[in-house]
Ligand SMILES: Nc1ncnc2c1ncn2[C@@H]1O[C@H](COP(=O)(O)OP(=O)(O)O)[C@@H](O)[C@H]1O
């Protein structure tokens with residue numbers, strides 16, 4: 001089993017506050033890897049650091065031997081890391097299908113001149129990406145909604161749209177920041193199945209989620225962040241029986 | 255030594271005034287992240303009100319009205335208080351309803367308010383200068399230092415007033431409850447609301463104090479140059495904004511430092527550079543661009559300027575209802591991108607050339623297509639990519655000057671070539687002028703790539719001013735304010751297209767090409783990348799869109815169209831001068847797009863049509879004949895109302911699809 005994503009000593013500082021403290025994380029290729037921890041533990045910061053949205057102050061990260069630190073966000077996306085956001089960030093002025101197609105940006109090759117002429121290659125490219133986008137929408141359960149405005153979707157459907165858009169990148173690694181938040185049990189199960197299907201397509205998943213019931217069965221491995229540091233790492237069983245983890249969560253509840 | 259000392263005094267004076275006005279921008283920006291462009295006009299109103307109060311009678315709306323003839327030291331505080339109140343009213347009426355609107359909405363409203371106030375002031379006090387009356391304090395004999403430096407008592411007064419109000423403000427912000435609440439709101443508005451700070455009152459307070467500072471600066475400025483004029487606030491307003499950005503917007507000491515720095519650079523450049531007085535403003539704006547490129551947060555700035563995405567004014571697709579329901583249904587139908595419909599529309603536009611036989615109205619149609627095309631170019635940047643661009647007219651100027659200089663000054667003037675022999679060059683120049691403008695756009699854009707949001711708008715403003723100053727002052731190249739005459743009309747195989755009918759048809763053909771080209775780019779992955787940047791830059795970047803590159807591409811594409819239209823404009827008007835490329839022109843074009851519908855294909859033309867027809871109709875009204883500036887007041891008012899009630903503009907429902915049609 002090879003390692004797809006690896007961070008070493010990853011550190012993020014916000015004006016004196018260490019949101020991440022020297023985190024060493026390894027995500028195996030083909031896994032569904034869970035990232036858990038109390039609120040404010042630094043989970044979203046981890047995802048933001050991995051996608052170049054917050055600057056790291058120390059440490060390194062790489063995706064299958066390709067160093068990522070210091071690269072701009074779009075390059076990291078191009079290298080094969082797609083993500084969703086904890087607070088949904090769909091494009092409001094666009095339809096569902098147009099939103100999804102933005103995720104395919106890196107696959108387009110047509111030049112300005114080709115677009116102005118609307119050359120055959122440009123048309124074929126657009127056509128094939130549109131077919132992929134419709135397939136992705138079907139896959140996440142948004143079939144038939146492609147013409148709708150993105151803002152008109154229900155909350156749960158907006159989350160699915162974000163996933164479809166991210167899948168259009170054809171990423172090697174998909175980062176999901178609380179994709180199940182605010183959903184009822186049935187919706188969560190449905191989405192968990194979608195996440196498994198994504199993994200079965202060969203895409204590695206790193207997921208942040210607070211529902212331990214779901215995470216126990218969904219994830220192959222779990223990492224626990226607490227106050228910005230990696231507290232534990234292992235199979236769900238190992239992690240949940242770890243006394244450090246129990247006290248971290250109890251400490252938060254108290 | 256002699257000139258140095260005098261320059262020092264002058265720089266200190268000007269610096270004090272800039273610093274005061276810069277505080278206005280910085281304070282409001284700090285609290286609600288809004289560049290309130292209207293401070294330049296509050297500055298001007300302060301001056302007018304103070305002068306009026308000091309006179310025994312003033313002509314208001316052309317009527318001689320009695321005035322109290324107050325002494326300066328009474329009129330000054332009174333004027334400041336009145337303008338401060340006005341600032342709060344403006345906030346309440348124009349900006350508060352837009353508190354939760356996309357970032358572009360209050361910015362555009364601020365520009366509209368600024369146009370409105372300036373036009374209203376012109377209606378009230380007339381377009382002429384109002385001289386600053388003599389008063390006792392101003393008549394005291396100057397103090398002479400080292401035999402050569404003359405310091406007037408009023409100059410000491412200006413400095414003391416500025417320093418005292420700065421210290422007062424600093425103490426207020428440090429030690430009063432309200433001041434601390436303001437600081438807390440500036441740090442984190444959401445948290446401030448949560449801990450129970452009355453955010454609305456804090457914002458009103460920021461406007462109150464800001465407007466007072468702007469008015470004080472205006473009075474002192476008018477006193478120094480001894481006049482008040484409706485447009486007097488424009489350039490100092492820009493300078494104050496520049497000073498605030500230089501010092502680090504949001505920081506009060508930064509505003510003071512930025513104001514002084516700018517005034518010193520300008521004053522000494524004017525004093526020591528050859529022909530410096532003409533170039534002083536360009537030097538100031540060049541410094542702004544340099545600072546923005548290398549240290550965007552300014553000298554003392556601590557945090558990033560507003561990074562919130564522009565957001566779409568276009569996005570909301572509410573069901574047609576109310577007043578606009580028929581309009582919405584019409585444009586909803588039009589916006590479906592039906593080929594038959596488009597061809598029908600083009601046919602009607604062509605038919606107009608033959609139906610209308612009156613040259614006067616045909617000439618007006620030439621204006622409509624010119625402005626429509628220009629607005630379409632700007633629409634790429636503002637409407638589709640969501641970047642506020644206040645320097646767009648500069649591209650227009652580049653195209654117009656390029657072709658005019660080439661045809662008139664070089665080919666005819668230097669080589670004696672008859673334009674009729676090289677008629678085809680006009681068509682080549684359409685492309686070359688566009689390409690030149692695009693190139694310049696890319697060069698200017700490159701340092702702004704790291705910048706987001708409002709910085710970009712300020713940068714484009716600086717760029718525009720520099721181009722305008724070059725056009726006005728590089729007389730050997732551009733003939734300066736005189737402009738270039740005798741630009742040949744376009745011709746076809748040596749047959750000049752002199753009549754307005756042919757010019758209109760030519761402009762129409764270009765318009766169709768322009769819209770066609772834009773549509774093909776927008777309906778592709780390029781357009782989707784642009785709109786994605788507008789809607790959410792962070793998400794766009796995370797989806798693999800190199801946002802910096804696409805912003806530059808947007809600038810350059812818009813610039814290309816601007817340059818192309820400049821070439822057409824120069825040849826169709828046969829005369830250009832720097833006046834055709836003023837910042838006001840830029841604002842006007844922006845307003846036309848907003849009125850017609852940002853991010854639609856038809857909107858720019860619709861806005862241009864409405865505006866130019868309105869101008870014609872208004873010419874017949876007696877009120878407008880007496881007060882032509884009221885046309886602009888109406889435009890400003892309509893825009894504020896549109897921002898509040900219908901930010902998507904008229905053609906809201908003509909939403910543009912971002913995909914190639916099958
Ligand atoms: N942009 C930021 N600036 C300052 N502090 C931040 C920023 N983003 C996150 N933080 C802080 O970093 C810590 C970790 O936040 P986050 O990663 O969002 O936690 P989680 O996702 O695990 O709930 C929190 O204390 C949060 O307040």
Ligand SMILES: [Mg+2]
Pocket residue numbers: 043044045086
């Ligand atoms: Mg989080």
